[in-house]
Structures are given as structure tokens and as C-alpha cells.
Amino acid sequence: MTTKAPSQSALAHLAYCQQHQGEMLSLLRHMVEIESPSDDKAAVDRMGAFLAQVFERLGGKVTFYPQQQAGNHLKAEFSAGVSGRASGGASGGTSGRDSGGASGRDSGKPALLLGHFDTVWSMGTLAKMPFRIEDGRAFGPGVYDMKAGITMMIFALRALKAAGAAHRPVTVLLDTDEEVGSATGRPVVEATAKECEAVLVLEPSQGPKGHLKTSRKGVGDITVRVRGRASHSGVDFEKGRSAIVELARQLLEIVKFTDVGRGITVNPGVIQGGTRSNVIAAEAWAEVDLRIARAADAALLEQKFAALKPFDPDCTIELTGGINRPPMERTEGTVRLFGIAREIATAMGMPLEESSTGGGSDGNFTSALGVPTLDGLGAVGEGAHAANESVVVEELFSRTALLAGLVQSL
Numbered sequence: 001m002t003t004k005a006p007s008q009s010a011l012a013h014l015a016y017c018q019q020h021q022g023e024m025l026s027l028l029r030h031m032v033e034i035e036s037p038s039d040d041k042a043a044v045d046r047m048g049a050f051l052a053q054v055f056e057r058l059g060g061k062v063t064f065y066p067q068q069q070a071g072n073h074l075k076a077e078f079s080a081g082v083s084g085r086a087s088g089g090a091s092g093g094t095s096g097r098d099s100g101g102a103s104g105r106d107s108g109k110p111a112l113l114l115g116h117f118d119t120v121w122s123m124g125t126l127a128k129m130p131f132r133i134e135d136g137r138a139f140g141p142g143v144y145d146m147k148a149g150i151t152m153m154i155f156a157l158r159a160l161k162a163a164g165a166a167h168r169p170v171t172v173l174l175d176t177d178e179e180v181g182s183a184t185g186r187p188v189v190e191a192t193a194k195e196c197e198a199v200l201v202l203e204p205s206q207g208p209k210g211h212l213k214t215s216r217k218g219v220g221d222i223t224v225r226v227r228g229r230a231s232h233s234g235v236d237f238e239k240g241r242s243a244i245v246e247l248a249r250q251l252l253e254i255v256k257f258t259d260v261g262r263g264i265t266v267n268p269g270v271i272q273g274g275t276r277s278n279v280i281a282a283e284a285w286a287e288v289d290l291r292i293a294r295a296a297d298a299a300l301l302e303q304k305f306a307a308l309k310p311f312d313p314d315c316t317i318e319l320t321g322g323i324n325r326p327p328m329e330r331t332e333g334t335v336r337l338f339g340i341a342r343e344i345a346t347a348m349g350m351p352l353e354e355s356s357t358g359g360g361s362d363g364n365f366t367s368a369l370g371v372p373t374l375d376g377l378g379a380v381g382e383g384a385h386a387a388n389e390s391v392v393v394e395e396l397f398s399r400t401a402l403l404a405g406l407v408q409s410l
């Protein structure tokens with residue numbers, strides 16, 4: 001039995017997606033219209049219930065990870081595709097594990113398609129930002145980040161099935177609190193990724209040309225809370241210990257931790273404190289965003305914060321938080337995955353580049369575990385978390401074909 005080269009198969013997948021573009025867009029529309037903000041469990045769970053039906057219809061085994069506050073995370077497992085067996089028929093007979101060699105393909109470990117179905121948009125946004133297609137772009141809350149990515153997963157699976165393509169098992173994992181830091185999604189993502197050969201993350205691609213993401217910065221936040229002593233600014237000025245002044249001095253130290261060349265940035269993005277202008281402020285705090293390019297810098301940076309000493313010995317400093325997403329470094333495994341993606345894209349006549357980004361995703365967790373991870377495989381578009389959020393419709397088909405080709409090549 002001969003196996004078609006992944007690039008040839010990708011062209012067949014592209015044809016499949018183009019033939020089914022109406023269905024693909026109506027699925028995308030339906031998912032955008034089921035609004036699913038991270039902080040609305042009932043809403044996110046409605047989205048999960050819909051997805052469970054879709055994956056079950058595709059032959060997936062669906063597992064929910066129930067949560068108290070967040071929406072229930074969803075896993076769907078698909079068995080290996082066997083060459084020549086299309087759409088549930090059983091014409092071909094040989095194993096899907098053709099050739100493979102030392103690539104690990106024979107291990108039978110699944111490929112993980114990773115994403116999230118929560119969005120940053122609160123319920124009711126749809127009324128002001130309805131789903132619409134205009135000038136070749138689809139608009140709507142969460143369309144780019146990342147309901148288009150989920151649509152692509154579903155149609156990549158359908159295209160593989162329709163083509164009777166041989167591929168290793170595929171696991172889809174979608175969590176529900178990615179936009180708010182993946183506090184409950186993280187352990188599920190990590191446990192699932194550990195069992196997988198490679199992770200393909202369907203987060204939006206980067207920039208107008210849709211670069212894939214081969215590295216992401218690590219992310220964290222630290223709240224710096226200063227406590228001083230309140231007093232009347234006119235009557236008892238000298239008895240007061242201004243938490244605001246102390247915090248201001250601390251922040252001037254903290255911003256020195258930034259080292260742009262090394263990929264470390266520190267941003268006090270929120271500051272609050274005091275009660276009235278005629279009261280010496282008893283309390284003030286700042287929320288500081290942290291980004292690091294290297295895993296080793298996490299501890300280093302946290303130590304610098306821990307070493308902060310009050311200028312005024314009558315003030316105290318309390319720190320909470322730290323790095324919560326390790327960086328996704330540009331590992332050998334990631335570079336290899338990108339190489340395969342580029343080869344398929346090139347054969348499809350599609351230029352493909354890689355980028356690094358300061359933003360984090362669940363790919364940070366899987367990469368930090370040492371599982372080869374390629375991110376930004378989702379839609380091409382713009383305006384994540386912004387009112388102009390949109391995706392380029394035509395690219396949905398080619399990127400879905402690329403995804404399917406990639407799954408086949410792992």
C-alpha cells in the first residue's frame with residue numbers, strides 16, 4: 001500500500017474544506033453565538049455540551065472534568081486513522097502504522113490538539129458585536145481567540161476521516177479558564193500532554209501573515225502591598241507613614257528588574273492606595289505583570305522581589321503571586337514540528353514563518369513538560385480581545401488542511 005505524501009494529502013484536505021465551507025462557517029457562527037465568558041459557568045458549560053455532541057458524532061470518546069467555579073473541561077479521544085478506511089467504511093485492512101521508523105510513530109501515543117472554549121467577552125456582547133462576514137472576514141466575540149481554532153480541529157478530523165488517512169490517535173483537549181490563567185485547566189492539560197507525542201495548539205496565529213508561534217514568554221503577576229500608618233496630614237503629619245510614598249519608591253526599584261535584552265519585563269500595570277488627600281495613606285498596592293523568556297529566570301526574578309526591603313522601617317511590604325506560566329522555549333522538538341509544518345505549507349504553495357510572542361497560552365505548560373509543542377496553528381486574523389476581533393475566512397480552509405496534514409505526519 002502506498003501512502004500519499006502529507007503535502008498531497010493536505011491538498012486533498014484543502015479541497016474537502018473548500019467543499020464544506022458553508023458547513024464550516026455555520027459551525028463557527030453557531031459557536032460564536034453560544035457566548036462563553038470564562039466567569040460564567042452556565043454559559044461555558046452550554047458550549048461544552050454542544051462540543052461534546054459534535055465530537056461524539058465524529059466518533060470521539062468524550063470525557064468531562066467537572067469544576068465548581070470554572071466550566072467543565074472537555075477531552076475527546078479519537079482512535080488512530082487506518083489507511084484506506086474512509087468515513088467509517090472498512091475497505092483498507094492494513095495497519096495505519098506504516099513505515100514510521102524511529103520517529104516514535106509506532107508508539108501509538110496520540111497527537112494532542114489543544115485549546116480553550118472560554119472567551120474574554122461577557123454575556124450579551126453578541127448584541128453589540130454580532131457574528132457577521134464582511135470583506136472576506138468573519139467577525140464576532142471569540143471568533144479569533146479561539147472558536148475558529150476549534151472549528152479547524154473539528155474539520156481537520158473530518159477531513160482525515162473522509163480521506164481515509166492513516167494517522168496516530170488524536171486527543172482533543174479544551175479547557176475553560178485559559179483566559180483567566182488556567183488555574184483549574186492546567187493540571188488537566190499537563191496530565192493529558194504527558195501521555196501525548198506532540199501538542200498542536202490552535203490558538204490564533206501571529207500577525208497578518210499568520211506566523212506560527214515557536215516560543216512564548218512565561219507570564220506572572222505579583223501584587224506588592226505596602227502598609228504604613230495613617231494620620232491627619234495637617235495635625236499629625238509626622239506620626240504618619242505614607243504607604244503611597246513607600247510604594248512609589250519600591251516601584252522605582254522594581255522597574256529596574258526589567259532586562260529587555262534578556263526578555264525580562266516588569267510592568268506595574270495597576271496601582272491603588274490611600275483614602276483621602278488629607279490622610280497619610282495607610283495602605284497602597286500595585287499589581288505588577290512579569291514576563292520572562294527563559295525558565296531559569298523565574299526563580300531569579302522572584303528572588304529579587306523577595307529581597308525588597310522597605311525604605312521606611314515603619315512600613316511593611318507583602319508580596320503575593322509569582323510566575324504562573326513558564327515560558328514556552330524554542331526547543332528542538334518544537335523546531336522539528338515547525339519544520340514539518342513548513343514543508344507541508346510550502347508544498348501547498350503557502351509561505352509559513354515562525355514568531356515568538358510575549359503572550360502566554362496553555363502551550364507554555366505542555367512545552368515546559370518537554371512535550372514538543374507547536375502553537376499559533378489557529379486562525380489568521382486580528383483583534384484578539386478587541387472590538388475588531390476577526391478571522392480571514394479563506395485562510396480557515398488552508399490552515400485546517402495544514403493541521404490535518406500535520407496530524408498525518410506525526
Ligand SMILES: [Zn+2]
Binds near residue numbers: 361
Ligand atoms: Zn486564546
